[in-house]
Amino acid sequence: MKTDQYRVTPGKKVKLSDWNPDDDGGLHKEDARPLDDRLSDELFNWQERLFAEGKQSLLIILQARDAAGKDGVVKKVIGDFNPNGLHIANFKVPSAEELAHDFLWRIHAQVPKKGQVGVFNRSHYEDVLVTRVYDMIDDKTAHKRLGHIQNFEQLLADSGTRILKFYLYISPEEQKQRLQDRLDNPDKNWKFNPGDLKDREHWDGFTAAYQAAMEATSTDAAPWYVVPANHKWFRDLVIGQIILDTLKDMNPQYPVIDYDPKKIVIK
Amino acid sequence: MKTDQYRVTPGKKVKLSDWNPDDDGGLHKEDARPLDDRLSDELFNWQERLFAEGKQSLLIILQARDAAGKDGVVKKVIGDFNPNGLHIANFKVPSAEELAHDFLWRIHAQVPKKGQVGVFNRSHYEDVLVTRVYDMIDDKTAHKRLGHIQNFEQLLADSGTRILKFYLYISPEEQKQRLQDRLDNPDKNWKFNPGDLKDREHWDGFTAAYQAAMEATSTDAAPWYVVPANHKWFRDLVIGQIILDTLKDMNPQYPVIDYDPKKIVIK
Numbered sequence: 410m411k412t413d414q415y416r417v418t419p420g421k422k423v424k425l426s427d428w429n430p431d432d433d434g435g436l437h438k439e440d441a442r443p444l445d446d447r448l449s450d451e452l453f454n455w456q457e458r459l460f461a462e463g464k465q466s467l468l469i470i471l472q473a474r475d476a477a478g479k480d481g482v483v484k485k486v487i488g489d490f491n492p493n494g495l496h497i498a499n500f501k502v503p504s505a506e507e508l509a510h511d512f513l514w515r516i517h518a519q520v521p522k523k524g525q526v527g528v529f530n531r532s533h534y535e536d537v538l539v540t541r542v543y544d545m546i547d548d549k550t551a552h553k554r555l556g557h558i559q560n561f562e563q564l565l566a567d568s569g570t571r572i573l574k575f576y577l578y579i580s581p582e583e584q585k586q587r588l589q590d591r592l593d594n595p596d597k598n599w600k601f602n603p604g605d606l607k608d609r610e611h612w613d614g615f616t617a618a619y620q621a622a623m624e625a626t627s628t629d630a631a632p633w634y635v636v637p638a639n640h641k642w643f644r645d646l647v648i649g650q651i652i653l654d655t656l657k658d659m660n661p662q663y664p665v666i667d668y669d670p671k672k673i674v675i676k
Numbered sequence: 677m678k679t680d681q682y683r684v685t686p687g688k689k690v691k692l693s694d695w696n697p698d699d700d701g702g703l704h705k706e707d708a709r710p711l712d713d714r715l716s717d718e719l720f721n722w723q724e725r726l727f728a729e730g731k732q733s734l735l736i737i738l739q740a741r742d743a744a745g746k747d748g749v750v751k752k753v754i755g756d757f758n759p760n761g762l763h764i765a766n767f768k769v770p771s772a773e774e775l776a777h778d779f780l781w782r783i784h785a786q787v788p789k790k791g792q793v794g795v796f797n798r799s800h801y802e803d804v805l806v807t808r809v810y811d812m813i814d815d816k817t818a819h820k821r822l823g824h825i826q827n828f829e830q831l832l833a834d835s836g837t838r839i840l841k842f843y844l845y846i847s848p849e850e851q852k853q854r855l856q857d858r859l860d861n862p863d864k865n866w867k868f869n870p871g872d873l874k875d876r877e878h879w880d881g882f883t884a885a886y887q888a889a890m891e892a893t894s895t896d897a898a899p900w901y902v903v904p905a906n907h908k909w910f911r912d913l914v915i916g917q918i919i920l921d922t923l924k925d926m927n928p929q930y931p932v933i934d935y936d937p938k939k940i941v942i943k
Contacts, residue, residue: 461866483760492757492764493750493797499760530760585942592937599728599931606942664866670859675852675873 410434410444410650415634417627423620425635430580432637434647441642448649449489455656456526460494462661463524465569469652470529472538473577474615475605476587477638479530482577485645486652487528496521500531512536512554513561520565533558534574537622542614555625566630571659574631575648576619577638581612677701677711677917682901684894690887692902697847699904701914708909715916716756722923723793727761729928730791732836736919737796739805740844741882742872743854744905746797749844752912753919754795763788767798779803779821780828787832800825801841804889809881822892833897838926841898842915843886844905848879 417423459465469487471479483497498519507515513533521527537554540546546554562572579587588609591601608615627633634651638644684690726732736754738746750764765786774782780800788794804821807813813821829839846854855876858868875882894900901918905911 480760484758487759488755490759491751492754492759492762492795493747493766495759495762495764497759497762528759588942592940592942596930598933598937601933601935601937601940603935603940606940609943663863666865666868668868668870670862670865670868673859673868673870673873675855675859676876 410646412634412647412651412654415636415647415651417623417633417635419627419629419632421624423624423627425578425616425620428578428635428637430578430583430637430639433640433643436643436646438640438642441646444646445642445649448646448653451653452486452489452649452656453491455653455661456490456494458661458663459526459656459659460491460524461663463664465571465659465661466521466523466525466527467652467655467659468521468527468529468565468570468572470532470534470572470574471577472532472534472574472619473638474579474584475602475608476584476591477577477579478641478644479577481641482575482645482648483528483530485641486649487526489649490526494525496525496527498527498529500529500533500535513557517561520570523569533561534622538615538618539608541618541621542608542611551621552625555622558626559628562626562628562631571655572631573651573655574623574627574633575651576623576633576635577644578635579638581609583639584609677913679901679914679918679921682903682914682918684890684900684902686894686896686899688891690891690894692845692883692887695845695902695904697845697850697904697906700907700910703910703913705907705909708913711913712909712916715913715920718920719753719756719916719923720758722920722928723757723761725928725930726793726923726926727758727791728930730931732838732926732928733788733790733792733794734919734922734926735788735794735796735832735837735839737799737801737839737841738844739799739801739841739886740905741846741851742869742875743851743858744844744846745908745911746844748908749842749912749915750795750797752908753916754793756916757793761792763792763794765794765796767796767800767802780824784828787837790836800828801889805882805885806875808885808888809875809878818888819892822889825893826895829893829895829898838922839898840918840922841890841894841900842918843890843900843902844911845902846905848876850906851876 471482473479503515516533537551541551565572588601588605591597623633636644636647738749740746770782783800804818808818832839855868855872858864890900903911903914
């Protein structure tokens with residue numbers, strides 16, 4: 410499957426409406442199952458190589474509006490990996506201790522170590538999204554932060570970390586349906602947060618903030634992808650494929666051993 | 677499936693030879709598959725309840741000799757969980773910074789938070805096992821540490837954390853075969869560490885140290901289980917079943933919501 414069309418070209422103006430949240434690649438859900446099974450196996454095997462090699466790491470950043478499927482991606486796509494080589498960080502509203510430091514302090518503490526796949530469920534991008542939409546920071550601060558984010562991600566890249574950033578793109582209609590589903594289904598009530606409706610009223614403000622953030626920070630070292638997410642199975646397929654292609658491109662190798670296996674006798 | 681027979685009774689003398697590493701519960705590998713599928717689904721669902729509730733946590737401690745299957749358990753059993761609610765810590769040889777603190781300092785930093793399932797792949801028990809076998813600490817220090825471990829685990833228990841401690845029990849013959857397999861299979865060479873053979877020469881010393889540690893620290897709050905591990909599928913079945921029974925006993929509940937879902941209108 411080709412995925413280039415979902416990549417945000419570095420340096421180019423970003424308009425979310427250039428993509429289609431309803432895009433299904435012309436596939437049907439039933440077509441996706443065998444592709445998905447193959448992906449699961451390959452992701453697992455390539456992660457083992459990354460872990461065995463112990464020289465590079467992969468950082469996957471998930472950003473999206475509520476109910477767009479961040480948790481679903483962790484469950485379905487990241488769930489294919491061996492948990493032993495995973496590091497997952499969920500960033501919530503910062504604590505007093507975290508706020509007493511620069512905005513990248515708590516983020517830096519959670520980056521994956523060599524050999525690991527790291528996942529950020531929300532990230533430092535919240536500091537130029539929700540904060541900007543609700544006027545908690547001014548434009549000058551936002552621009553400065555975007556510069557710091559670029560430098561920070563370049564530091565990680567220079568230290569052997571590949572970074573993939575996914576914006577899960579759903580339509581307002583699809584979000585409405587998913588939030589309604591959380592209200593209608595008692596077992597899902599706990600996932601509903603009345604505060605989410607406030608963000609929904611600022612739909613266009615978030616669109617503008619996302620566009621500005623992606624425009625400033627989609628680089629070769631840390632590209633953004635706009636992933637159509639109205640169809641959960643297609644969302645997972647696209648993300649799985651991009652992660653797999655990236656792991657193959659990183660091409661981790663089993664380490665060269667410093668002993669001769671044939672000469673060792675186990676008593 | 678009953679698992680009581682694998683539990684180390686608090687306060688009782690421990691002799692590993694009272695268990696059989698070759699035990700398969702009278703089952704065959706083919707019988708295990710449907711049991712295993714059912715377990716996977718149930719573990720996943722109960723973990724979601726634990727996560728949704730956000731009031732209790734479960735800490736799973738894995739200890740064993742080399743090649744007994746700690747990584748296998750993480751991959752096969754822990755892999756059934758949603759990675760979003762997992763926290764996995766691999767404890768290696770302590771760093772200089774870690775050694776500059778008490779032996780529980782680095783351990784405490786990695787305990788699961790409320791709602792999470794935590795897994796320790798090796799743990800604070802190394803500080804009364806390998807250190808004791810190689811005379812890095814004397815008996816008095818070992819006894820003191822065992823007391824500190826009891827107190828520490830009781831602190832966690834009193835704060836809503838259930839603790840399960842698994843010793844994966846393999847025979848020396850089975851270990852020999854698995855280590856040989858790592859030597860014979862180039863893709864597994866990286867898993868072989870020539871230093872493992874040294875531990876193998878101290879087989880009985882480790883047995884004594886394990887017995888002493890389990891005897892001192894198998895409590896109602898944090899019981900030890902001796903899991904027959906010569907058969908990988910049986911090992912996974914026993915551990916999966918014990919974790920499931922424990923989650924059911926913790927009985928996490930979906931939280932009571934503080935809004936009326938019927939009164940909310942999504943615009």
